[in-house]
Amino acid sequence: MIRVLVIDDHGLVRQGIRQFLADTPDIIVGADASNAADGLARARREQWGAVLLDLTLPDSHGLDVLKELRREQPDVPILVLSMHPEDQFALRAIRAGASGYLTKNSAPEELVTAIRAVVSGRHYLSPWLAERLAREATGHPFNAAHEQLSDREYQVLMRIASGKTTKQIASEMNISPKTVSTYRTRLSEKMNLTTDAELTAYVFRNRLLE
Known part of the structure; x- marks a missing residue:
């Protein structure tokens, strides 16, 4: 059993x-x-x-x-x-x-x-x-920008696209607002996107959130 x-x-x-x-x-x-x-x-x-x-x-x-x-x-x-x-x-x-x-x-x-x-x-x-x-x-992965992110960076990205504030994200992930900002900076650099609007547009364009 x-x-x-x-x-x-x-x-x-x-x-x-x-x-x-x-x-x-x-x-x-x-x-x-x-x-x-x-x-x-x-x-x-x-x-x-x-x-x-x-x-x-x-x-x-x-x-x-x-x-x-x-x-x-x-x-x-x-x-x-x-x-x-x-x-x-x-x-x-x-x-x-x-x-x-x-x-x-x-x-x-x-x-x-x-x-x-x-x-x-x-x-x-x-x-x-x-x-x-x-x-x-085989060394030929799909190269979507979000697939370069760490799990934590990806979680922050999803919450940004959901309209969450830095304080809300910190509370939900049990981390400090400063750490959220660090993840935010890293994911922006990796994805070459600067504003929350650009990040949100990317998420919905790629259907990462419905």
């Missing part, structure tokens, strides 16, 4: 996953958590067959949780289940150690297939994501 830990801040999502997997003979939700702190604590207390991880959590970004889980439990497969389209975070999630990436509009049956795949030691990748990774491996 595959025991799964679900880390997602939406109660309806956690309940839906639990109910659907209850009808699957070889997979069961052993526990769930609504935030990063609780999720990490539960992950440390027990052995898990797999972790289902959302990227949007109230107390930490899912990529940071993913990296922490990977450091502490390198053998546990982590499947990201996110509301964000693949072209926003999938590559970053795989680079950070995820075994697969699914969007929340995927069919429930695909979730079962993905869990079984990652538990068996394989990655679960869409054709789009597999192509991106293959191009990276």
Whole structure:
């Protein structure tokens, strides 16, 4: 039996996953958590067959949780289940150690297939994501400006495009306003874009936010 830990801040999502997997003979939700702190604590207390991880959590970004889980439990497969389209975070999630990436509009049956795949030691990748990774491996990556950014710089970019102030971004990311400004300067230099308006236009032009 595959025991799964679900880390997602939406109660309806956690309940839906639990109910659907209850009808699957070889997979069961052993526990769930609504935030990063609780999720990490539960992950440390027990052995898990797999972790289902959302990227949007109230107390930490899912990529940071993913990296922490990977450091502490390198053998546990982590499947990201996110509301964000693949072209926003999938590559970053795989680079950070995820075994697969699914969007929340995927069919429930695909979730079962993905869990079984990652538990068996394989990655679960869409054709789009597999192509991106293959191009990276052969030294021919796609050279979109935002793909040069670190995970933290990318998170700041997304929040700028969402209209957040420096103070709001600092609060959400649990960093100082000065650090936010540093990330802001770095990402502007890497992308060769100066103003918030230019950064926001880039994000929406490339459909990084809907």
